[in-house]
Amino acid sequence: MTPHMLTRSLDRGATIFLAIVAACGILIPLSNLLLPAGSFLQVPTYLVALWGKYVCYAILALAIDLIWGYCGILSLGHGAFFALGGYAMGMYLMRQIGTRGVYGNPILPDFMVFLNYSKLPWYWYGFDMFWFAALMVLVVPGLLAFCFGWLAFRSRVTGVYLSIITQAMTYALLLAFFRNDFGFGGNNGLTDFKDILGFNVQAEGTRAALFALSCLALILAFLICRSVVSSKLGKVLIAIRDAESRSRFLGYRVESYKLFVFTLSACMAGVAGALYVPQVGIINPSEFAPGNSIEAVIWVAVGGRGTLIGAALGAVVVNYAKTFFTSGMLAPYWLFMLGALFILVTLLLPKGIVGTFNSWWDQSKENRAATAASAAAEDGVTEPDMAESAQ
């Protein structure tokens, strides 16, 4: 990322958002570790884990918003890339267990022992090294997305057809990973992790660190997305979204653009998954379930399609609602609430929370500009330009 892209991508909203994420990333772990347990300001560990999960979801949401909000590619299979990243990390964590597995086998994970694997399958090689696993977190989802996109975009599969085959992709992976012979622990998936880079995954310190790391990842992901959408490429993407064939007649190779963002987005989803696994402590095929991917899309819609910040916000809001509704007296009825939320948002806030807020803000700004005296209005208007001239 070259400096001019960075500066260009940092408008006021983005800066504030990043500031707040950074603040959470620093303050929450600190309060969790330093303050005495039980004091009101101390964030209990379970909340750190919980919020860590939300942050990972937020990254996934960003990834989806990048392709859906800006390029009109509705992927109903993005959970697959998330899960693949998760599995890559999970495999690393499994290898770290070593002889501490229930059968004390130094090489084979427990599930392989009781399914009588004689030796480690070839595709498990290398995952004992963190750098390799970390690489795979990006490469595996990226490669799948690239091959899939290369086929689909070249043959101009668009709209619902694309959505449905992405769904078919994740569904096929779901079934594949369910199979025990597939060598990824079948339905039970990968779990009972011990260490990550030598730190105990359950230690409060590790959790706090993972949380901070997730926030960092969110910041990076956001910066990447911002600098992509605020570059000329971003304009091209929107052009493709709004009038695909027009952009072709202007000489843009649409498929390459789609392929680029699709792959980029898949890699981001992979990273999200990789950070998600050590914090929730399990990765299992149900992450491939088409329902999950659809829900992820819904987060974006709730927060506001094509606003990035909205996507992240939507992920947090929806998942927080889920956490909140699934406990206590509401538990038996939480699906009503969640369902109602989705319906109402699509009906009443078609632009999502942030989108609606933006247009309301712009509206009110215009009004203010109109009513206020010209001089005052000048200031009001020039302000963004100041932020602008910084570029």
Added chain:
Amino acid sequence: MNVMDTRATSAMLYLDGVHVSFDGFHAINNLSLTLEPGEMRAIIGPNGAGKTTMMDIITGKTKPDEGVVLFDGVTDLTRLDETRIAELGIGRKFQKPTVFESQTVQDNLLLALNVDHSVKGTLFWRGSKAESESIDKVLETIRLTEARNRLAGSLSHGQKQWLEIGMLLAQDPKLLLVDEPVAGMTDVETHLTAELLKEINKTHTVMVVEHDMTFVRELGVKVTCLHEGTVLAEGTIDQVSSNERVIEVYLGR
């Protein structure tokens, strides 16, 4: 792209014996037509005459079942896709004005500018003086300088038509295909458009499809009348409009 070693023809655009049919319906029927460099040609014809389909073929949107389509006498367009053809220097304005409604006027032009269109190029793009100047120039020509920061979607129908022509200019192609540029324009706008096209024709080869006879007359260029996907008559506007078959086609049988 596949280039023939020798120019098969001097023509800028050369169509010969082109056929295309959708589910049995013959949209284009043994269509032959040549367009010399620097020429401006008006294409007229009733609805369903195959005007737009012809443009689809030239711009690679539709592949003909048979026939030759040569650009610059060397390039066989039937083998290329839209992007490649656009890169070769064929610009197109659609019948229904299609601009990028959710982006500002000048971004529309920026996107149209004939510069590096690769992913890398656009990703690391940074605005240059030359670019902004050429955009300003185009804005002048299409009289949209004041509206430069308005969203294209908020423009009037006529302004959209012009913006799209402006995008063609920014694209700076060798050959412009202009599909019904004055549809839904006031007489004044129509007149101005005619002037604009003539201006453009000084430096570009242009093919205009239009119903509006007064407009075509104002252009005062060679006219080709299509009917049922084949050339019915060719010549000056007066010759064509006095041709019985043309009259028959237009006034119905």
Added chain:
Amino acid sequence: MLVNLPARLRTLLLSLVLIAFALPAFAGPFEDAIAKFANDDYSDTEEAIGVVASSGNPLAFPIISALQDGRLMADSDSKKVYVTGADGKSIDAATGQPVDSVPDSASAVRLNNRLRRSVDAAIGSLTLQSPDIATRLQAAQSVFKSHEETALEAVDGALAKETNKSVKAALGDARAAILLFKPDASEVEKLEAVATLKARGDQEAMALLTGMGDQPASVAKAAASAIGSIQSSLAVWSTVQNAWYGLSLGSVLLLAAIGLAITFGVMGVINMAHGEMVMIGAYTTFVVQEVIRTRYPGLFDYSLLIAVPLAFLVAGAIGVLIERSIIRFLYGRPLETLLATWGLSLVLQQAVRTMFGPTNREVGNPSWMSGAFELGQITITYNRLWILVFTLAVFAVLLAMLRYTALGLEMRAVTQNRRMAASMGIATSRVDALTFGLGSGIAGIAGVALSQIDNVSPNLGQSYIIDSFMVVVFGGVGNLWGTLVGAFTLGIANKFLEPVAGAVLGKIAILVLIILFIQKRPRGLFALKGRAVEA
């Protein structure tokens, strides 16, 4: 068919009971055997069955058939055993004398699978000469199954008298089966037996031939060749069978997808709540059957016929409601419909869960939908057959409706060009509502049929939604014929893959094939061509 056997047995039983009164009771092992029934011990019961069956006592049949239907009451204290007739009258099993009441301490003699088999065998040899053809056929078949030497005499006797062709054949098979396992049977007899079974040429025959112990060389050789020929013929049949399974699976897919082909294919609403419409149809069937069970048990066989229109109305009404309250605000925003309907599906699922509870609900097969018949060497189950027929019927009606009725015309008009249609005075909003209602209604009908082969639980819909979308997209959105072809192609492909790759890999392979196919035909099997598409 086995279903209506007991009725016949009862009539037979009564006639025999009457004969029994005329005769004096035998003394000896028979009574002791009877007493054994009262021990509530499976091996004692088995012994008793053997003795009673071979006793030649006229009471034998009534007792054993009573045992089969759980009407043989035993009093463990007094060691007395009673036969309760279907008419409620009871007799003492040992003497055949009528008793006015069975003591409360008596309970029905219990059976397990092993005993059920010996009961069948016994009944078989006892009813070989019954006046009723169906009973005789049944008898012959059960003797064939058990092929116990003791039955040989009875079989020969019956063969001599038998006039009915099919029963004669069955007896022949039974005789062959017995001889095959009879150690002292002559080589000639055995060779004949092998030939007979070879002619029969089905699974059971093969089972017997493979199952028989060591035999004289000639017989073994004949048997081997017989097995070979049977196997080869069965191999051919198995292909036919796969094809049939494919059709049947295809019909299920089609049924589940037709509704979606309308709401999604024709209207462009990405209707994630489609599966829940199917579920609602299934639950309607459940409710209908409940009412029938409690109020008018006689109508049970018609329950589905009653459920179909009801399910259509219920699901259809809900569909219209949804369209009016949600979908209509989302036209032109297909992706939003996806989100809203997804939320809707969650709500509907939970609603059903709270109303009917989370567990499966029982929906029974009416008699005409249960059981199966043999076509050559393949078994065709009635429910699958009916579902196939039903699906095609629904499809035909739908096509006709779209083509010939005013509503159908309006629907096509609106979906092709809303503004034009509106300007021509079509009440587009009304048409939209009805179209969505129609799609949902058909989904409801599908639910009725699916309730016959699948769970009726709140998750029912979920299991079909993805497949449905695959079918519609594979066939080509907006084209009913495409949906038809798509469904059957996927169904048959799946069923031919399954034996090779196994159920799981088969399904995966199908999904991958769909993905690749869409690359070749980005708009499905039956894509519309031309400029219209781009608009």
Added chain:
Amino acid sequence: MLKKSTHDIAASFSRRGLFAATAGLMLGLASLTGAKAADDTIKVGVLHSLSGTMAISETTLKDTILFLIDEQNKKGGVLGKKLEAVVVDPASNWPLFAEKARELITKDKVAVVFGCWTSVSRKSVLPVFKELNNILFYPVQYEGEESERNVFYTGAAPNQQAIPAVDYLMKDEKVKRWVLAGTDYVYPRTTNKILEAYLKSKGVAQEDIMINYTPFGHSDWQTIVADIKKFGSAGKKTAVVSTINGDANVPFYKELGNQGIKAKDIPVVAFSVGEEELAGIDTKPLLGHLAAWNYFQSVKSPENEKFIKAWQAYTKNPKRVTNDPMEASVIGFNMWVKAVEKVKSTDPDKVIDALPGTETPNLTGGVSKMLPNHHITKPVFIGEIKANGQFDVVWKTPGLVAGDAWSKELDGSKDLIGDWVGKKCGNFNTKTNKCLGSGS
């Protein structure tokens, strides 16, 4: 000039950062003010899915625990305190199970948790219970191969269900040929592995064993049922051992019934089909098919009759059935109460140490005992499906069978034992006298 326009888009897309993140933060704070455990009650966590695919089985268990707590409170609660149930819905979503477990223990400060059905849900909460040192009672039959300090397994281990069932079929039905059909996940895989090894040890040839796996919720059984039929007609008595999971059973049995596979010809013995599941099927065609459990509603015993009466009164549904996992929940609950009263405290460490050796009457007339490996002793029953959806017990083990945490038939685990009393180790290798891995 150009840059300005760039800004406009960008700005309009994301001006509201402040709004976005503050909203997020507020939500966070809201959740900080969680309910703190009240001192006059003992909180009991209930961690069963009330929505999603597993709700079909788990909801009943939630009701069972609520019922038991209600009964216990009528008796004056535990240690003079009332029990208070904390119900959460993990929604058949495995990571959510872990999250909810964490919430129950840290936020609601529950003394014990009753929950989970699927193995994967148990695996997903395991680390949480270890880390936060709390107690989980797991009431469902499972594949074994596990013995954890914080978990008490009141469902059947394979040797308390699968092996006896196979024995019965071999002895009583003279079965020579076996179809092992299951859903493709860990429980069936492991169980079938164990059975395969066991059958071979009994001299069954490889070609007489057919193993078949199907995906979750498999609904088209035509091919497989036909294969079973074919496999069954090879002249040897054949039986099907079904480890098919929940939802897939109904279509499976319907297909069996319709293709006319009668129990007399090819009996099917199932390990995950109980009264609850049968409630969804017309059982007349299934007459005589078998199931192996440690409890049947039809078992005649005063405890059972009392329990059924009370349960049906509590649920206000005279037709409401009971099943094996319910009994397992009952046993687990009673054992916990006993242990707590023994040590006069709900402190997990004390209770965990007190539980092994605890005895409570089960509902079938015996007395079940918590073993050092955290599994319990139970009787094994084989029941035949009756037309009324109930089971007719045709065979039962003479005494109670002790649950093996580690299967004797698997190479990986034949030398392992779980012993939390003496060895303080869940996976102790008796050969090497070592406690393997992270067991303790």
